[in-house]
Amino acid sequence: MINLIWLIPALPLAGFLVLALSGGRLSRSQVAWVGCGSVGTAAVTTALVAADFLPIFPGRESYHQTLWNWIDTSGMTVGISWYLDALSLLMVAVITGIGFLIHLYSAEYMADDEGYARFFAYMNLFVAAMLTLVLADNLLLLYLGWEGVGLCSYLLIGFWYREPEYGTAAQKAFIVTRIGDTAFAIGLFILFTQFKTLSIQQVQSLATEAWPVGSNLAMIVAVLFLIGAVGKSAQLPLQVWLPDAMAGPTPVSALIHAATMVTAGVYLIARMHHLFTLAPLVQEIIAVLGLATLLLAATSALVQHDIKRVLAYSTMSQIGYMFLALGVGAWSAALFHFLTHSCFKALLFLAAGSVIHSLHHEQDIFRMGGLRRHLPWTFWTFLIGAAAMSGVPLITSGFYSKDWILWSAWSSPLSHRWIWFGALFGALLTGLYSFRLIFRVFFGEVRTQPTGEPGLAMRVPLVVLAFLALTVGFLEMPHTLGNVTLFSDYLSHALPAMELLPGMDESHEAREQIAVTVAALLGIGLAALLFLPGALFPARWSDQSKDRPSVTLLQGGWGFDRLYDRMFVRPWCSLTRHPGDILDRGYEWLAVGAASCHGWMSHTQTGHVRWYAATIAVGTLMLIGLFAM
């Protein structure tokens, strides 16, 4: 069964081809069957492969499959070849599993949209590209998937292409992530010129042999890869595309945020961890960037008016936690948070989609309220998702993963105390903004009348994801609480475990966990005090006071958009505006010169035969003279 691994990316790709080539000849239900079926079959195939692969783990930790040679020139062989290990199997399981649930949900959510087949075609291609990315055995194939993911995000964010605003958001996402991709590509070129191979495993083992820790080349390549990861995962300073990326349909946001695009950067760093351990300084930068992003995004999420924007900022913030964990060397903790985050963030987006769906595409949380009784399914699942994201202790998955990250930030030799404090403050903010959403949307008086609960195809994914958001955390529990280590045992086959600082014992861990618990609960309590209808301290600053400069600053994501606009977009636009374009000016001169030359030359075309004969004679004489000399 394990040799079926090629089917996993091939199935969604086939689904894409069928949908794209059918040219609108399929009925809606056929489209839904093909779109969901291809990803669903991929998920089943993943389960079969996993069932074959997991028992042989201790003896053989990875499985290769080469289908054919893609490029074979002198000195470079690149194969279409897959690499399966604990890390890629985890990613594949999440992508196909969560991806299938999102597809199922979309079958109903998009039912009235005219671009139904186009939507599923793009979604299938998205999943196929992401699977290629995580299963790739060499960096070039990985890059193919990487770019495919970028392309699909562009297509899907701009899915409603008749709105110029959405098209702009799509272009922004495409261009901003392209900056990262360029850096990533340069990193690839450096690695190839150094080691003459692009195989991920070979490159890393050669690099560990050839480069001492902290050597210049290792640092440069690690930084270039980091820029690539930062672009895809929407971390500082390339985070500006993500809040706008929610212009696409809501299931797209769920797919981008939970299972595919933004996690690609986390995967890249985890996959190349040997390289990053060669550059401790870069690892420190990753941790600091993660922390900065998570605080920036969490504070921005506090004051957003659009329900999907809140969730978009929360994704940036949670991915910030993952980067923080990667930076302090807690590879498994980062991926554990990836796993739990995929479940609860997909859940939150889909539940938000259900809210939006029943309110006739209303996204402003200040025009929502009191939906608790009208949409009970949505309410309870949304509540579970928000609880998991804020890390409500003991019962939610988010607690276990976030606690693991914070414990790593406390106990890792690569970390500092202030990183931990920052992350703790982030945990408090997470509780605050998640429950602000709950209290605004589901409590209080009804402001917009909902049409009613979603149907079965939307409810099933919600319930399944809610179940996962509660239970996935039990795969890994800290020493103080049962000491379950299923997840870290599993990932230890692919990623090294983190070393603890000397002197870290269970009493430290217990104290640290109490701090995390208190922070999360404090955040939720604060939200209740501020945002619950009839609250003790009604929070005016997040309501109507748009004119306050501090609130405006936060709403605009700390003004990065405006800064980039001033620094890059406007100067560039003014350079390239039509009449005053510097680059065009040169070519215009060339054209004018050519035109005047042509004007002169055309005078020689008199139409007189004798004139032509004379010029031929003179020309021949000149040539003879030239050779005679």
Add this chain to the structure above:
Amino acid sequence: MLSTPALVLSIMLFGLGLIGLLSRRNILYMLLSLEIMLNAAALAFIAGGARWGQVDGEIMFLFILTLAAAEVSVALGIVLQLSHRFRTLDADAFCEMRG
């Protein structure tokens, strides 16, 4: 050697033909001048062949003869068409293809 006066003759003939081609306005005379130039070139080949004792010169002469015949048959057809359309044989009148 015989070849030197022959070459001088052929240069003179070629020059005369060229001058005729450039100075005449009547297109029939221009064709005649072209024929003179072709024959001058053919004479130069014959002289060269005789000078080196090679048969190539005569072969080239045969080629040029064929070429001249073909050229005249095509050119006379064009001349007929031109005179038919413009009612004149003045080459300078046929300058509609100026750039």
